[in-house]
Amino acid sequence: MKLSVGPLLYYWERADVFAFYRALASAPVESVYLGEVVCSKRRALKQADWAAIASELTAAGKEVIFSTLALMEAESELAALSRIVSGNVTIEANDMAAVQLAGGRPFVAGPHLNVYNGQTLRLLGALGARRWVAPLELDTPALAELLAERPDGMECEVFAYGRMPLAFSARCFSARVRRRNKDDCSFVCGEDRDGLTVYTREHEPLFALNGVQAQSAQVRNLIDCVSELDAAGVQMLRLSPHSHTAVPFAEVIEAFAQAVRGQRTAQCPASALPGGYCSGPMLEARR
Amino acid sequence: MAERGAIELVCPAGSLPALHAAVDNGADAVYLGFRDGLNARNFPGLNFSADDARAGIEYAHRRGARVFIALNVYPRPSRWAAAIAAVDAAAGVGADALILADAGLLGYAAERHPEVALHLSVQGSASNWRALQFYRERFGIRRAVLPRVLSVAQVQRVIERSGVQIEVFGFGSLCIMVEGRCALSAHVTGESPNTHGVCSPAHAVRWQERPSGRQARLNGVLIDEFAPGEAAGYPTLCKGRFEALGSVMHALEEPTSLNVLDILPQLLAAGVSAIKVEGRQRSPAYVAQVTRALRAALDACLRDPAGYRPPASHAAALERLTEGRSHTLGAYSRPWQ
Numbered sequence: 001m002k003l004s005v006g007p008l009l010y011y012w013e014r015a016d017v018f019a020f021y022r023a024l025a026s027a028p029v030e031s032v033y034l035g036e037v038v039c040s041k042r043r044a045l046k047q048a049d050w051a052a053i054a055s056e057l058t059a060a061g062k063e064v065i066f067s068t069l070a071l072m073e074a075e076s077e078l079a080a081l082s083r084i085v086s087g088n089v090t091i092e093a094n095d096m097a098a099v100q101l102a103g104g105r106p107f108v109a110g111p112h113l114n115v116y117n118g119q120t121l122r123l124l125g126a127l128g129a130r131r132w133v134a135p136l137e138l139d140t141p142a143l144a145e146l147l148a149e150r151p152d153g154m155e156c157e158v159f160a161y162g163r164m165p166l167a168f169s170a171r172c173f174s175a176r177v178r179r180r181n182k183d184d185c186s187f188v189c190g191e192d193r194d195g196l197t198v199y200t201r202e203h204e205p206l207f208a209l210n211g212v213q214a215q216s217a218q219v220r221n222l223i224d225c226v227s228e229l230d231a232a233g234v235q236m237l238r239l240s241p242h243s244h245t246a247v248p249f250a251e252v253i254e255a256f257a258q259a260v261r262g263q264r265t266a267q268c269p270a271s272a273l274p275g276g277y278c279s280g281p282m283l284e285a286r287r
Numbered sequence: 288m289a290e291r292g293a294i295e296l297v298c299p300a301g302s303l304p305a306l307h308a309a310v311d312n313g314a315d316a317v318y319l320g321f322r323d324g325l326n327a328r329n330f331p332g333l334n335f336s337a338d339d340a341r342a343g344i345e346y347a348h349r350r351g352a353r354v355f356i357a358l359n360v361y362p363r364p365s366r367w368a369a370a371i372a373a374v375d376a377a378a379g380v381g382a383d384a385l386i387l388a389d390a391g392l393l394g395y396a397a398e399r400h401p402e403v404a405l406h407l408s409v410q411g412s413a414s415n416w417r418a419l420q421f422y423r424e425r426f427g428i429r430r431a432v433l434p435r436v437l438s439v440a441q442v443q444r445v446i447e448r449s450g451v452q453i454e455v456f457g458f459g460s461l462c463i464m465v466e467g468r469c470a471l472s473a474h475v476t477g478e479s480p481n482t483h484g485v486c487s488p489a490h491a492v493r494w495q496e497r498p499s500g501r502q503a504r505l506n507g508v509l510i511d512e513f514a515p516g517e518a519a520g521y522p523t524l525c526k527g528r529f530e531a532l533g534s535v536m537h538a539l540e541e542p543t544s545l546n547v548l549d550i551l552p553q554l555l556a557a558g559v560s561a562i563k564v565e566g567r568q569r570s571p572a573y574v575a576q577v578t579r580a581l582r583a584a585l586d587a588c589l590r591d592p593a594g595y596r597p598p599a600s601h602a603a604a605l606e607r608l609t610e611g612r613s614h615t616l617g618a619y620s621r622p623w624q
Contacts, residue, residue, distance in 0.1 A: 071465055072415045073441055081417075096390075097417030100424075112468055114412065114481065116361035119391025123425075137473035137482060138363075145364035166471050167464040167525075169539075170436035170618035177531045177538055182624040198538050199530040200509040206529060207471070209538070214464070216474050 001230045001260045003253065004031035004157060006240040007067035007092070009165065009210060011190040014044045020241065021053045023250060025060035028257040031236065032057050033092055035066045035084070037110075039172070039211040040077045041185065047083065054089070067092040070112040071168040071212060092133070099127060106130045111159060112168075116142070118149025131155035133238065136164050136220075140232075147233045155235045160222040161252055162240025163195055163208050163215040163273070173209040182212070193243040197274045205275035217275030219247075223268055224279055226259040247271045295561035296585055297355070297454060298578045301333040301568055306343040306354075308575035313582030316353040318386060319343065320567065325366070325373050326357045327410055328567040329484030341380045353383040357567075359408035360484045361389045361467075371395050378403045384430070387411075388467060393426040406454070407431035410480065412467035416448035423451050430454055432563060434465045436618050439550060443557035452560035458577055459565025460610065461545040461617050462486075463525050471524045476506045487523045494519075503527075520611055542611035548581075548597040550619060551588040573608060580605045 005024060008017065024032055034050050034057075036042050045053075054064045066089045068081055078097060085091060085101045093099045094110035109115055109124045109132035121132060132150075134143055136159055147156060172182040174189035174196060195208030197217050205217035222229065222237070229237070239256060242249055251269045258266035271277060298314035300306035309317045320326030322334040335343065344354045356377040362370035370392055377385050378400040385403055387393050388410035396405055407413055407422050409432040422428045430452035433442060446453045464471070466480070473479035476491045487505055495502040501513045503522035510522035520526065520542040529538045547554060547562070554562065562585065564577055580601035588595045606614065617623055 070468070071436065072418070073437055075444060078415055078417055095415070095418055096413060096421040097415050100417050100421035112412075114361055114389070114467055116389065116481070117364050117367055117391050119367070119394060120361075120389060121391075123390055123394055135470075135481075137470040137479055139477075142363040142365075142482075149364055164470075164474070166474050167469040169464045170438075170624045171463060171540075172624065173539060177536065181622050183621055196531060201512055201528065201530060201535060202509050203530065204508065206475075206508065207538075209531070214471060214539070 001226070001234070002030040002236045003028065003256055003260060004033060004236050004238050005029050005253070006159070006162065006238040007033040007035055007037045008241045009038055009162075009213065009215075010193055010195065010241070010243070011039070011042045011044070011187060011211065012193060012243070013190070014049075016243075017045055018053070021057065025056055025062070027250060027253050029062065029239070029253060031063040031065060033065050033067045035068065037067050037070050037094060038168075038213045039189070040069055040074070040080065041182075042187070042189075042211075051087075065090045065092050065108055067110060068094050068098040070094040070110075071170075072097050073170070099124065102128060104128050108157075109133065111135055111165070116146070118146065121146065121149065121154065122151050125151040125154050129154065131157055131236065133157045133159065136166070144232055156233065157236035157238055158222070158229055158234050159220065160229075160237035160239060161256065161268070162219060162242060163217070163275070164220050165213055165215055166207070167214040169212050169214070172212050173214060174211050177209060194246040194273055199274070208275070216278070217273070218278040219271045219273055219275060221268055221271075221277040221279060223255060223259050223266060226256070227262075227264065230260075242271075242273075246273045293589070294555060294559060294585065295454075296578070296581055297561050297563045298574060299564055299567040299569065300343065300574065301328065301330070302571065303335070303339050303343055304571040305567075305569070305574045307346060308571040309578050310347050310350050310352045312575050312578035314352055314578050316355060316383070316561070317343070317347055318355040318357050318563075318567070320357045321373055321376065323369060323373055324484060325360050325362065325370055327359045327408070327480050327484045329360070330489070330568050333568060337376050337380055340377075340382070344381050355384040355386050355406060356380075356382040357386040357408065358392065359386055359388040359410040361410075361481045362392065363482070374400065386432070390425075393422065393428070397426040404429045409434055409456070410467040412465050414465060416445050419445065419449035419451055423449070430560065432456075434467070435462055435545065436465050438621050438624075439553050439557055439619050442554070442559065442619075446558040453558070454561035454563050455547075455554060455559050456545055456565060457547045457562035458581060458605065459545060460523075461540070461543060461615065463540045463617070475508050475524060487521070492522055518611065526610075541613065543613040543615045544609035545617050546605055546609065546614035547616065547619065548584050548602055548605060550616060551584060551597075552592040552595050555588060555592055576604055577608060
């Protein structure tokens, strides 16, 4: 079982992004996913900056993968995708546009591609997918069924830690709750380093708003399921970046690394985010 | 001048009477699903048996209308056999097209039933021409239904470059998330459009009367509370009132319906092939009224796009059928985004 750090889903300041990845160089993870998945307006880092981070992580022995935008609408977004794909990099495809462009080269099928059965998985495998990230809403039995049908050589990665990406919209919710719209957003999503928590009218944390993305308020934490996932045939666990105001992320990585080495008592530090932790590969925050 | 038939009015049917209502009131095509939990309106008491579908197709064809069958959930391995049986059944009853989302199922249908036209469902989440190129080259799709995330200008770009017919939503309940990529309902109820063909399912809804008002809960989660006398809407997750930044608000979207009556000429000019009406869960009477209104508006627009004004009586009829008596252009209009 290996560990990865998923793409940074939030809009952090440039210096914080560099510091985050610099710390990862010595962290016990095999793979790091880079790039912007949520909003193409976020450009604190240029492609050259990402390339520089990639070089440092590669030099530190990490596998580096570039994640592509999940919701692709504009021509400029397709052009940016072409530039990423034409570089000498492995991509995580989060839209069929990326699969179409990656054409036959090895790639990772991202969590937003809707892979729910063996036929779809084999189709993507034939097109070059070497690893796939299970959709977040797949429950354990469905994941087990799918693992039984996967083609040879196809690795399975599971989202194991972080606020869960649940939905994407054309609308920017971070802007909306501040009475703005997307064209006039002033990058207000940057104020929410781990997303903006939305509560029910009974003050129960429900969602987190992150630009055009809606997430769970709860942080999924599968550390207690590591041996179960390992036994089921999952080869990689994804830890989704959070800021140090939410959790000491280096300690999260260390806890998962211990769990992967077989230490059943390994525990993550508490999350300071209002939703707390939820467990189980199923989305069962309330059960 | 564009002719009738240059743009199709595609209307929903959850039952044979609804199909009759759509055809009788001017639908060019009707879409429906089987009673097997494999389509995106998996509601109790709704949908068609194979015999009903056959009867409906015969009724429609005799009156010059087409019938599409939607099989647009993403089947997990244990449901695969049922899913391909449904594809075979849809081809067997003579559907004019299958509306599919899952790439594996599209592959199966393209190989096994090459004579049947394939439409990419809105649940397929294809929001750009590159993604559509993928589905066209792999499976030969003829048409795609676009997610409700694009502005009119973006719809036009997709049409110019995708090489397939484009169908867009024109009226009905509004999904504000990219269809096929929304797990809000899964998060709260364990069931979602992708896996179960339902969003905020009725069996998870509880209404509770409290002194402060009427509470609408979904699997126990408070989605909204309505003051005495306030109109109470169905607790769809993305239309709930929540607390954000210390204020109670419709953080994602207010209860509202999509209505493109005002921008029909722009959609026509953009080159859309079909306008789709949401609502297979609606009554035959609703289907009849919406179909009649949109038929009249489309005919007026096709006759004289430059001089088009939404027909007042039909616009009023549609307004009465909207959620929360309010309508929006959704993402077609940039400021909405």
